[in-house]
Amino acid sequence: MATARPATRPTIPTLTSSCRPTSSCATRAASRTDVLYNLVSIQEFLARHLGDREAIVWRDRVLTxxxxxxxxxxxxxxxxxxxxxxxxxxxxxxxxxxxxxxxxxxxxxxxxxxxxxxxxxxxxxxxxxxxxxxxxxxxxxxxxxxxxxxxxxxxxxxxxxxxxxxxxxxxxxxxxxxxxxxxxxxxxxxxxxxxxxxxxxxxxxxxxxxxxxxxxxxxxxxxxxxxxxxxxxxxYFNGLGGHIPGFERLDTEEKLLAHLSSGLGGRFLVAPPFMHGAGQWAAFNTFHRGGTVILPDETRRLDAHVLWRAVERHRVDQMTIVGDAFARPMLEALREGRYDVSSVRVIGSTAAVFSAGIKRELAALLPEGAMFIESVGATEAGLQAMSWDAAAGPGGQSAYQLRDNSVVLSDDSRRFLAPGTAEVGWLATKGHLPLGYLGDPERTRATFPVIDGVRYCLDGDRARFADDGRLVFLGRESMCINTGGEKVYAEEVERVVKSHPAVYDVLVVGTPSPRWGQQVTAVVSLRPGAALPTIADLRAHCAPHLADYKIPRAVLDAPEIVRSPSGKPDYAWAAEHARAFGGSHA
Missing domain, CATH: 3.40.50.980 (Rossmann fold)
Structure with missing residues (x-):
């Protein structure tokens, strides 16, 4: 039963018939009509210039x-x-x-x-x-x-x-x-x-x-x-296409109109649900490039065959997914070889691990030159880094190029880490950022600190630089496992375990250990017909890619790894499953 809330109704301020801007930036925008700083203004601009162009296609419905x-x-x-x-x-x-x-x-x-x-x-x-x-x-x-x-x-x-x-x-x-x-x-x-x-x-x-x-x-x-x-x-300027890396800021109607003529919009299949940012941001980026958003016929659940049928029917050239949670079933469906995917040139992924092995297998079934683009970001930070790597070695990690609005800060947030240092730090973003969290002043102040006079977002993600200067994304600090005094980031381990031939999906959590305080535990779902890997087998698979303390010391299976419809992992479920069922131990 839902918890009852007080029945009192607060006093509601009067709704104005025409809310005039009073802040300095609002006044500035009002006096510069050539500047597109509101999403309504942009949408109306698109309607004037692209009126009859297809904006959304779903089933038998087409909206211009x-x-x-x-x-x-x-x-x-x-x-x-x-x-x-x-x-x-x-x-x-x-x-x-x-x-x-x-x-x-x-x-x-x-x-x-x-x-x-x-x-x-x-x-x-x-x-x-x-x-x-x-x-x-x-x-x-x-x-x-x-x-x-x-x-x-x-x-x-x-x-x-x-x-x-x-x-x-x-x-x-x-x-x-x-x-x-x-x-x-x-x-x-x-x-x-x-x-x-x-x-x-x-x-x-x-x-x-x-x-x-x-x-x-x-x-x-x-x-x-x-x-x-x-x-x-x-x-708009952070994540909805107002400032795309490699392009100028689209801050005037003239610049936006020129951008709309570039042909970058294409026919974009949006697979994630709009109830999360991945789906929304993919759609708005498509609109702001003058493209067409294609929705799969079935939107109540993920059906990989429905996705590929949409690609074939609508000649989709770009799509966005959420990591392996989408990519694995899509790979299995595509292996049947029944779909014409010759139009595909870009598959983008965000918000979840996209394994190198799955990318390689998909690449073998897609047209030559098809590109995988991964992005790192957060709801409260926006777009922070991107990767154009099609694949790394078995179990390898994607390395990302930082956007010019992002940095890596030291543990004490007093130093900027430079490429060439192996130190793990905080991924931080500046520039166009949110105001804060609704109704939460303390979390707002903690997440958006001012450092040396510059406001940053520190959303809790950890990262370090690779030897070549690119970014290695490690994951959320709150999902960090402290084992024997060492820190282990769940996503880093998941990438490697997922490349094991018996593993279909995995979440990594910390479970109590009398010796280590916490131990690294892998909750896996298996490929059809596969046996649960032994600890020795998993250790042999992980050893070339992970330090010894990062390798799981316990492994247990589950019929299915629980994720949200957008592919987000349910770590609370994984931890409870691990506590309830134990598993084999090192």
């Missing part, structure tokens, strides 16, 4: 850039009619505060996701991404801390919404998206299409500012999800 603009305007007007929008401007707020109303989205991938994101911004509200795997208590926590005043949800989730709404006094508006679940409209809820049909698709008479918020909740890999507050200007 003009269609997306018109339908998202209807969403914006409908939200304004509900009294939702901007209540306080950025200049009157602390970094961890939001002055905009929040609209939650609880839905599988579909074109309406895009319409709702843009539509919320066009009302000068902000959307909240909601994990559709959450149970009632988790949902109450996210929607409560996120201060959601409205929720748009697929009918399949109507029973869950009905369960949690009584514990969320701020949640006043329910908008239901049709699907094939057969669930009836909840009492007091609004049908999405009827809601839109009542509104005009003319542009809203509002002034949008660089300070308008893009809010995205973290995946909650190591704890409860946190709402990250990005200004539009910052998220």
């Amino acid at each position: 850039y003009a269609d997306v603009a018109r339908r998202s305007r209807r969403v914006g007007r409908a939200l304004r009619r509900l009294g939702l929008g901007c209540r306080r401007e950025r200049a009157d707020l602390q970094p961890w505060e939001s002055g905009q109303d929040h609209v939650a989205i609880l839905a599988y991938n579909c074109p309406e996701w895009i319409e709702l994101m843009y539509g919320a911004w066009k009302a000068r509200a902000a959307f909240l991404n909601v994990n559709y795997r959450y149970k009632a208590e988790e949902m109450v926590h996210l929607l409560g801390t996120g201060e959601a005043r409205a929720i748009v949800y697929h009918a399949a989730f109507a029973p869950l919404v009905a369960e949690v709404r009584r514990d969320l006094p701020l949640l006043r508006h329910l908008i239901q998206l049709p699907d094939d679940s057969g669930n009836a409209l909840l009492p007091g809820a609004i049908d999405f299409e009827a809601w839109l049909a009542a509104e005009s698709d003319e542009p809203l008479d509002l002034l949008y500012t660089p300070d308008d918020l893009y809010i995205i909740f973290t995946g909650g890999t190591t704890g409860m999800p946190k709402g990250v507050l990005w200004r539009h200007e910052d998220v």
Whole structure:
């Protein structure tokens, strides 16, 4: 049962009919109309110049850039009619505060996701991404801390919404998206299409500012999800295509128009769910290059055959996935050899380990010259580093090129580490960064410190430099295992264990050890017909690539490694599984 929240309703500031910018950067943008610093302004610009070009393709539906603009305007007007929008401007707020109303989205991938994101911004509200795997208590926590005043949800989730709404006094508006679940409209809820049909698709008479918020909740890999507050200007230049490495900043209409003519947009298959950043950022980057977002027919679960059918049918040339969680089943499906993948030239991956061995096997089945691009980043840091390596040696790690906004700091955060040093440090990012975490001043101050007069994001990721000066990403400090006084990073070990021929997937955790304090434990799922590797076998496999103390001292199997729909690992599950079932030990 969801935990009840107080039934009192807070006083709501009056919604202004036209929220005028009051901060210095907002005033600057208002006086320079050639500068694109708001995602609404960019979308409307795209609609004017690429009106009839395909923006989104899903099943038998095709939406042009003009269609997306018109339908998202209807969403914006409908939200304004509900009294939702901007209540306080950025200049009157602390970094961890939001002055905009929040609209939650609880839905599988579909074109309406895009319409709702843009539509919320066009009302000068902000959307909240909601994990559709959450149970009632988790949902109450996210929607409560996120201060959601409205929720748009697929009918399949109507029973869950009905369960949690009584514990969320701020949640006043329910908008239901049709699907094939057969669930009836909840009492007091609004049908999405009827809601839109009542509104005009003319542009809203509002002034949008660089300070308008893009809010995205973290995946909650190591704890409860946190709402990250990005200004539009910052998220655009950091991770949504406003400043691509090797290209100039797209900060004027002229530059953006020239970029749209470059042909980089292509036909981009977005495989991860929009409820996480990987899917959202892939879509917006595609739009900002003038490309077409292709959604697979099946979006409620990962079906690798459906992905390859979409590639073949729509002549997809680029796609984004989330590491091995997507790549392994895609490799198995492609081995059957039934799909025409001759159009594929780029597969991008982010947010999870993408093993060198899987890249090599995929490369053998893709057109010659197809490229793998890996990116390192975080919800609260944005894009930090990239790799164009197709493969390394067996069990090898990808090495990344740092973006010019990122550095590696020493353990005490007092020194910048230089290429050529083997010291492990903190991956840090400066420049266009989020304001902070919604409602959490302490975590905001801790994650975004000012060092030598420069504001950085230290999200807890560890890294070191390789001999050639490139970055070796080690993973989150909170997932670090302390064994016998040595630090072991789970992702580093997982990359090597995954290359064992018997292993299909793996998570590495620390478990109690009377001798070592913690020992490195591998929870593995096996390939069909494979036997669980012995400790001796696993040690022999890992020894060429890992120091002795990093090699797992315990291994146990699981029918399946638990991950989120976006491929994020569930380390809490892995630790509990390891405690419950023990496993073979060294």
